[in-house]
Amino acid sequence: MISAVSDPFSLVANTQDAQLKQIGEKILNKERILFDEGVTLFEKGSLAYLGALANWVREQKHGNKTYFNRNFHIEPTNVCVFSCKFCSYSRLYAHREEGWELSIQQMLDIVKSYDGQPVTEVHIVGGVHPKMDLDFFIELLRSIKAHRPDLHIKAFTPVELDYMFRKAKVSIEEGMRLAHEAGLDSLPGGGAEIFHPEIRKQICEDKVDADGWLHIHKAAHQLGMHSNATLLYGHIEKFWHRIDHMERLRSLQDETGGFNTFIPLKFRNKDNDMSHIAESSVIEDMRMYAVSRLYMDNFPHIKAYWPMLGRQNAQLTLSFGVNDIDGTIDDSTKIYAMAGSEEQTPAMSTADLVRLIKQVKRQPIERGTLYNEIRDYTHVNVDEPELNATL
Ligand code: V47
Numbered sequence: 001m002i003s004a005v006s007d008p009f010s011l012v013a014n015t016q017d018a019q020l021k022q023i024g025e026k027i028l029n030k031e032r033i034l035f036d037e038g039v040t041l042f043e044k045g046s047l048a049y050l051g052a053l054a055n056w057v058r059e060q061k062h063g064n065k066t067y068f069n070r071n072f073h074i075e076p077t078n079v080c081v082f083s084c085k086f087c088s089y090s091r092l093y094a095h096r097e098e099g100w101e102l103s104i105q106q107m108l109d110i111v112k113s114y115d116g117q118p119v120t121e122v123h124i125v126g127g128v129h130p131k132m133d134l135d136f137f138i139e140l141l142r143s144i145k146a147h148r149p150d151l152h153i154k155a156f157t158p159v160e161l162d163y164m165f166r167k168a169k170v171s172i173e174e175g176m177r178l179a180h181e182a183g184l185d186s187l188p189g190g191g192a193e194i195f196h197p198e199i200r201k202q203i204c205e206d207k208v209d210a211d212g213w214l215h216i217h218k219a220a221h222q223l224g225m226h227s228n229a230t231l232l233y234g235h236i237e238k239f240w241h242r243i244d245h246m247e248r249l250r251s252l253q254d255e256t257g258g259f260n261t262f263i264p265l266k267f268r269n270k271d272n273d274m275s276h277i278a279e280s281s282v283i284e285d286m287r288m289y290a291v292s293r294l295y296m297d298n299f300p301h302i303k304a305y306w307p308m309l310g311r312q313n314a315q316l317t318l319s320f321g322v323n324d325i326d327g328t329i330d331d332s333t334k335i336y337a338m339a340g341s342e343e344q345t346p347a348m349s350t351a352d353l354v355r356l357i358k359q360v361k362r363q364p365i366e367r368g369t370l371y372n373e374i375r376d377y378t379h380v381n382v383d384e385p386e387l388n389a390t391l
């Protein structure tokens, strides 16, 4: 096995801190760590200690396999009735002349522009526009499926869904059933931010709360759909708020088993109402990924979203518990560019992603949204000119 960090067994055996030693022993015995132990890892665990443990767990579960997919995003609108303080992307409904609003035909044209290309997933997420209601999105889902039935539609956060269902006066269960029947295949992880009301009321007071978010994902899981979950870190939250967030997700996962992937999202501070808050350091980012791997023991996958972290830091996460780096994206999302990411035009070819993963001695595997393995690139030379042109 490849490891950029130290042997966890000797690190744990030699650690002087009794609490950290006990937690380390539990992890190496494959026992679940508890709330306070999660907080202790954040408070006292060095980068080396957390990294060695998280890398060990990652390699136990996935070896060197590192997943990516071929996807593109559609952002129907950046007009939004909500006013999350960290958001650099939305234009308030009152200032909608500064925003964009795509028609169903325009979104279908985006899908059609990928005809003949081997993309497997479209990720649809945007602001909450009062005129884009449940009927509008059901028609969108049906039109995409009618055009390209095999394209996996991963779409809408509970923020968007909650608003649509309320306006349509349907229950969450009924709304999810209608969306699923129209072609919605799975839910992305957005809108979760930090669940605890102490923080939520300061950064995104007016949108769906923790219980509403979890209820919608549970309803999706009960219909047999899978979903992801995010956590927005590195702003005003304390370590225990992060663990509280992870605990709520871990409990729902115990109940339904419907989550695929946990995605920590680093707060970026450009052009938003929280711009005065400094961004977290790379060391804090890696510690966050490592604790996520250690705490979220029932989530199979931990993802680093490269358009937000940048390519080199995404590479580094592969030694800190991460086994997925999302997809090709094709410069089709604006959320992170507008929030200050160094990735201003996020697009990577399959060859770029494969090279990035191989550079750090991991095994690149193209996956579908539900982690079905499409192609193992371990022995594929993506620099071979004829092949490279097709990737
Ligand atoms: O919920 C908004 C975040 C999320 C900022 O499921 C910000 O595969 C940092 O959830 N700094 C939406 N983050 C994106 C999302 C996502 C992305 C990639 C893959 C998947 C998946 C899901 O973006 C929002 C919010 O937490 N966000 N503004 C900001 N300034």
Ligand code: SF4
Pocket: 080, 081, 082, 083, 084, 087, 088, 089, 090, 126, 127, 128, 159, 204, 207
């Ligand atoms: Fe609207 Fe989403 Fe931005 Fe919040 S994060 S203001 S819900 S677009």
